[in-house]
Amino acid sequence: xxxxxxxxxxxxxxxxxxxxxxxxxxxxxxxxxxxxxxxxxxxxxxxxxxxxxxxxxxxxxxxxxxxxxxxxxxxxxxxxxxxxxxxxxxxxxxxxxxxxxxxxxxxxxxxxxxxxxxxxxxxxxxxxxxxxxxxxxxxxxxxxxxxxxxxxxxxxxxxxxxxxxxx
Amino acid sequence: xxxxxxxxxxxxxxxxxxxxxxxxxxxxxxxxxxxxxxxxxxxxxxxxxxxxxxxxxxxxxxxxxxxxxxxxxxxxxxxxxxxxxxxxxxxxxxxxxxxxxxxxxxxxxxxxxxxxxxxxxxxxxxxxxxxxxxxxxxxxxxxxxxxxxxxxxxxxxxxxxxxxxxxxxxxxxxxxxxxxxxxxxxxxxxxxxxxxxxxxxxxxxxxxxxxxxxxxxxxxxxxxxxxxxxxxxxxxxxxxxxxxxxxxxxxxxxxxxxxxxxxxxxxx
Numbered sequence: 001x002x003x004x005x006x007x008x009x010x011x012x013x014x015x016x017x018x019x020x021x022x023x024x025x026x027x028x029x030x031x032x033x034x035x036x037x038x039x040x041x042x043x044x045x046x047x048x049x050x051x052x053x054x055x056x057x058x059x060x061x062x063x064x065x066x067x068x069x070x071x072x073x074x075x076x077x078x079x080x081x082x083x084x085x086x087x088x089x090x091x092x093x094x095x096x097x098x099x100x101x102x103x104x105x106x107x108x109x110x111x112x113x114x115x116x117x118x119x120x121x122x123x124x125x126x127x128x129x130x131x132x133x134x135x136x137x138x139x140x141x142x143x144x145x146x147x148x149x150x151x152x153x154x155x156x157x158x159x160x161x162x163x164x165x166x167x
Numbered sequence: 168x169x170x171x172x173x174x175x176x177x178x179x180x181x182x183x184x185x186x187x188x189x190x191x192x193x194x195x196x197x198x199x200x201x202x203x204x205x206x207x208x209x210x211x212x213x214x215x216x217x218x219x220x221x222x223x224x225x226x227x228x229x230x231x232x233x234x235x236x237x238x239x240x241x242x243x244x245x246x247x248x249x250x251x252x253x254x255x256x257x258x259x260x261x262x263x264x265x266x267x268x269x270x271x272x273x274x275x276x277x278x279x280x281x282x283x284x285x286x287x288x289x290x291x292x293x294x295x296x297x298x299x300x301x302x303x304x305x306x307x308x309x310x311x312x313x314x315x316x317x318x319x320x321x322x323x324x325x326x327x328x329x330x331x332x333x334x335x336x337x338x339x340x341x342x343x344x345x346x347x348x349x350x351x352x353x354x355x356x357x358x359x360x361x362x363x364x365x366x367x368x369x370x371x372x373x374x375x376x377x378x379x380x381x382x383x384x385x386x387x388x389x390x391x392x393x394x395x396x397x398x399x400x401x402x403x404x405x406x407x408x409x410x411x412x413x414x415x416x417x418x419x420x421x422x423x424x425x426x427x428x429x430x431x432x433x434x435x
Binding site: 006009010013014017018021022025026031035038039040042043044045046047049103104106107111118119121122123150153157 | 173174176177179180181182185186188191192193194195196198199200202382
């Protein structure tokens with residue numbers, strides 16, 4: 001029974017870890033932090049696995065845990081950590097590393113709470129309502145955070161970088 | 168920036184290759200089991216009292232947890248800072264001795280801090296709220312809302328919305344041997360002001376970091392007592408004038424605030 005449950009959990013994690021890590025990386029801007037974040041979120045999933053595995057939209061649920069873990073972790077550690085704007089230490093393809101560096105540096109400058117909203121809205125493609133539900137905040141806050149996050153991105157990136165992205 | 172540009176930003180920034188993490192399921196399971204054991208231990212430790220090994224893998228500061236509003240508290244102005252603040256600050260240059268001695272006496276937590284009170288305590292919240300309100304900069308004291316910590320057991324924190332700035336204040340366990348001086352000042356000393364002061368009858372070190380103008384922060388280290396205090400302003404960029412050094416130290420080194428936070432946090 002226990003072995004079966006653990007096997008199900010392992011299969012669940014293996015099937016989703018790439019996507020979770022990629023999202024975590026966009027939130028943290030650092031692979032090591034992304035790894036810690038993903039592991040912490042999955043540990044929470046494991047603790048409640050008996051219940052969670054029967055949740056109807058389990059992927060959305062687990063992503064919600066990831067985002068809330070990120071927010072909690074940030075709030076707990078925000079003044080002790082330096083957000084990294086370093087390029088990933090794995091080979092990237094399809095985009096020049098300097099452009100990627102610029103983008104990650106820009107994202108690192110966006111306030112974490114705003115960044116979480118932007119990642120949910122524009123990377124996870126969630127609606128305002130879904131984003132609010134995932135982060136446990138009001139829809140109005142999602143809208144204002146989106147607006148401010150976009151402002152921050154715009155001010156950091158500037159027109160030149162935006163042209164690069166558009167091209 | 169157009170909204171579709173944001174999608175492009177993420178698409179471009181997202182790594183196409185994700186590093187392989189060895190046995191992530193196993194590591195998550197191990198961590199989950201450890202948490203489950205801790206939770207069981209805490210639950211069995213008694214009503215609302217949690218035994219925590221401070222020297223363990225604790226997070227030093229900022230224990231706000233997920234936070235949840237407890238009341239729409241009191242929208243009345245905070246009033247001017249108390250004239251009875253017994254705080255001495257020495258910007259930029261460490262001093263060897265405090266220049267004032269506080270006359271108020273507050274019961275201090277036991278040195279080991281082996282028993283920490285649950286933070287989910289409305290009465291304690293109100294005590295902290297009252298104290299912090301008295302210490303807040305009067306210019307921003309018109310709209311306060313308290314969020315109380317709800318998860319962490321190693322510290323006590325409160326957050327206040329002041330206009331467009333969220334001010335966070337917390338006290339928690341701090342072990343200089345374990346944590347060193349875990350602030351941004353170590354990484355970016357050019358944007359840091361340091362000093363010493365007396366707080367709760369102890370000499371403390373404080374570090375004010377302003378390298379990120381949208382989120383100034385004040386860390387206060389009581390090395391002797393094993394207590395860390397943290398005052399944050401976040402996000403200050405939208406504020407007309409984010410709290411500065413004087414305001415942050417005024418709030419963070421306020422005796423009444425410290426006493427309220429310690430009383431809320433610790434139990435005997």
